[in-house]
Amino acid sequence: MNNNNNRYYSDDPNQQLQYNQQTPNQQDPFNQNSKQPQQLAYQIGNVNHAAFNNPMAVNDSECSGLVSSADSDIRAGFIVKVYAIMSFQLSITFLLILASYYFQNVRNAIINTSTIQYTPLTIFCFVIALVIEVAIFCCRKVARKVPLNYILLTIFTLCFSTVVAAPCIICFELLSNGVQLVIIAASITVAITIMLTIYAWRTKTDYSAAGHFCFVLSMSVLIMCIIGLFVRNIWFHLFICTLCIIIYGGYIIFDTQLIIGNHSNYLTIDDYIIAAMLLYVDIVILFLRILEILMIIFGKT
Template structure:
């Protein structure tokens, strides 16, 4: 009798309480959501700092190598008389770029990701140093300054604007097609005679394209746009932004650069 009374009393208590209300069921949800949002922002800030720390090291190494190849006469003479070094740098650059771009597990695996990125940066820096050695020092310095100003302006714009550049991939694709057509036309025309205005158009389109790519890749870091990068992809993010800056510098050099006398 006592057991039966306890069971009936418990059942009556449950029936009297009923299921929890919506407010009771969702109590603490907003606090949990705010906590998760704060954690995500903290991780994103660490990710952005890590990417730009790697990028600054890459750019400092590149500027140092370009300066040595441009301003130091013995080094400039040596590399200009040994074009095979450029081909070796290009093959190394291409191999490491394929490895870092296509092998997701490899670019996330420490320390191989940093080793490959270091080799990639040194090979690209040597390539740009070889190209810069054929231009006069004033042109190289001018293009370095313009590249720095453009990168600073685009970075500030990308972080402050409400425009979602990552959703404009169609425009980037069209510009890539136009640039490809200009490159094909140049390859056909150049053997019959150099056309300066066609080369200038190609260089201007290339500078505009990689300026837009710089804004695109910068906004991929932010995390609140149509497309974002995972915080694990700090090597890939640094690689993309570094390539955008290097190609922008190379096209500016073709526009404003003057050959050595």
């Protein structure tokens, strides 16, 4: 048997040939001792959704590979799946807001139009959405189990869309230019999302470490929102909304880099439900905060 560049040849057809023998300095990617702990992305919130910081170890039995280490075809398929799911969620939200504008029965089911207060249905939907959110983000096995993950995603989207439609209905009921404000807020949100997404794709800067900073800021905003329930001040409320826009703009960049996997090692190719929900919540909360600012500044009673 002759040795030539770590390749072994044999004239015996019954003898198994060994190619590319591993050198002592080469790391085995399938070695259990070489695994590094990975951290799950953050899902933050204020008055509309909860905040979680849930580091979890990724092992070979739970996932089929990190997005950052997958080949180009697998990564492209993951990205397409995530944005397709997110588009489905945004479409459901848009259709429900549209239905709340054209059908009075839908408005009455979500908001008590006489007292401008949330109905029990809206509160129930918020609780259900929060429970599903906790289950998906804190238990990755639930987020990866088909078709359970799609069922939970659909229920979450319907419930969360109901909660999102509530401030839009209030805008329709109280303001004469409420429809225009909702359209303007949606347009601004789309423009900001597109620009931040392009920036996240093209930039060489790694914003993965910014997740901790945004998480701390979001907790501070949550405390200020609680204070805002007792302190009725327009400028204080405008400050909170502006800070939320900055935070969620940062989260769009952060979560986009998680999805494309160029700079991060947090998501795996099985976490498409988690990735879609992260980006969906970022965009929706950004829209709500922009709408609140427009209602305060340009709303006409």
